[in-house]
Amino acid sequence: MTTRFEDVVAWQKARVFINHVYHVTQDFPSHERYGLTSQFQRAAVSIAANIAEGYKRIGKDDKLRFYNYSQGSLEECRCFIYLSCDFKYISPDEADKLLDEIEETSKILNSYIIAIKNRQGWQE
Numbered sequence: 001m002t003t004r005f006e007d008v009v010a011w012q013k014a015r016v017f018i019n020h021v022y023h024v025t026q027d028f029p030s031h032e033r034y035g036l037t038s039q040f041q042r043a044a045v046s047i048a049a050n051i052a053e054g055y056k057r058i059g060k061d062d063k064l065r066f067y068n069y070s071q072g073s074l075e076e077c078r079c080f081i082y083l084s085c086d087f088k089y090i091s092p093d094e095a096d097k098l099l100d101e102i103e104e105t106s107k108i109l110n111s112y113i114i115a116i117k118n119r120q121g122w123q124e
Contacts, residue, residue, distance in 0.1 A: 005055035010109040014048035017101045028089050040080040046073040074106050
């Protein structure tokens with residue numbers, strides 16, 4: 001059992017992913033500053049932020065709603081990775097690394113969600 005959101009492995013993986021996204025997007029063209037760069041960074045940050053916010057929610061449904069928002073942001077980032085590769089802002093190898101990070105984070109978050117759903121004696 002965790003006592004802080006920082007102990008949640010999915011949050012830790014999301015944090016690594018955010019740093020990777022910020023690193024690769026610093027080389028995006030300047031005309032993308034308020035477009036793809038901003039959207040990609042915001043979606044990446046949203047993954048970890050919603051895990052943190054959901055962690056302190058009391059009700060099971062409320063908690064799971066925020067984790068679902070994180071899942072949506074993971075998929076949004078997946079889309080941005082493909083677009084970044086299509087536009088040749090990142091290499092296919094870099095895209096694969098980012099996609100691997102998303103997949104790992106998503107699997108861990110899904111496992112965490114399942115554990116919460118199956119937890120007995122939940123107080124609403």
